[in-house]
Amino acid sequence: MLDLIKQAPSAWSVFIFALSAVVLLLVVLAFVTYAIYFERKVIGWMQLRPGPNRVGPLGLLQTVADVAKLLIKEDTRPKDADKVLYGLAPILAYAPAFIVLAVMPFTESIQFADLAIGILFYVGFSSITVLGVITAGWASNNKYALIGGLRSAAQMISYEVALVMSLVGIVLMTGSMNLREIVEAQEHMWNIVPQILGFIVFIIAAQAELNRSPFDLPEAESELVSGYHVEYSGFRFAMFMLAEYVYMFAMATLVTVLFLGGWLPIHPALSFIPGIVWFVLKFALYVFFQFWLRATMPRIRADQLMTFAWKGLLPLALLNILLTAVVVSYRQGMFHL
Secondary structure, X not given: OHHHHHHOOOHHHHHHHHHHHHHHHHHHHHHHHHHHHHHHHHHHHHOOXXXXXXXXXXXXXXXXXXXXXXXXXXXXXXXXXXXXXHHHHHHHHHHHHHHHHHHOOOOOOOOOOOOOOHHHHHHHHHOOHHHHHHHHHHXXXXXXXXHHHHHHHHHHHHHHHHHXXXXXXXXXXXXXXXXXXXXXXXXXXXXXXXXXXXXXXXXXXXXXXXXXXXXXXXXXXXXXXXXXXXXXXHHHHHHHHHHHHHHXXXXXXXXXXXXXXXXXXXXXHHOOOOHHHHHHHHHHHHHHHHHHHHHHOOOOOHHHHHHHHHHHHHHHHHHHHHHHHHHHHXXXXXXXX
């Protein structure tokens, strides 16, 4: 018993951990709030529109007003909906988005949990979101919501296969699933160079996983009246929207860590610049790329979506694994040409 007491975390360490978690939550919420604002501004700029420009200076408080409206809006629930599952679905969609951030190394010293299976942790928890989506569609007792949930689940599962396959090449090259070790292995060359095929497959599959253009079929208002969350309003609807943007935060972080060298500089001569600055710049570049796609790409059909996943991305991901395995085996002297 005494050994257990000695091994128990002190009150101070628990307080520090809780405070860190709260700070991360506030940072993520601030990012989500102003990511929406900048997305609307960037899309407006690309489409020759002003974007938000009324609420607050330069429209900076527009998203804050939208969030406040959702929070104070009446929480309605369909009469025949499953009460338990209807309330559980937004949590299933929202919670994993925050959990996966725990293993992300933002710098050498900023990381909540340094797991040996960081990639596996991310893939495992992010897949839980599919349960939230299909639960929302079924529990709403609405045929349009159910169709939207089924279509979204099919899309996310299909593209998740290609996304996971695109990461196998990196694991083969580094010999590790630890995210910190993967960043450190890119000291001389970022993975985007030797793994360019895997990178292309990853960013395309990531767009489909995030339900963003041109793969935003689950929210196809013209066919499904907003898809699986058509019966949600107020705070519960906000949780679905928050999950989408937090996942964009997590996916941009993952791309930065796996393919863009994390906190490492573009050249050793620039190592005097703090690692967090490099991380934020790479992160912002990928987020801007997502905004750019939404402003320019039209939505594809559902049959095209599924065909592209299984007949396009998956064979490319398998080809990348084969080529990487051959190169790694040759370097390790397992065979000679």
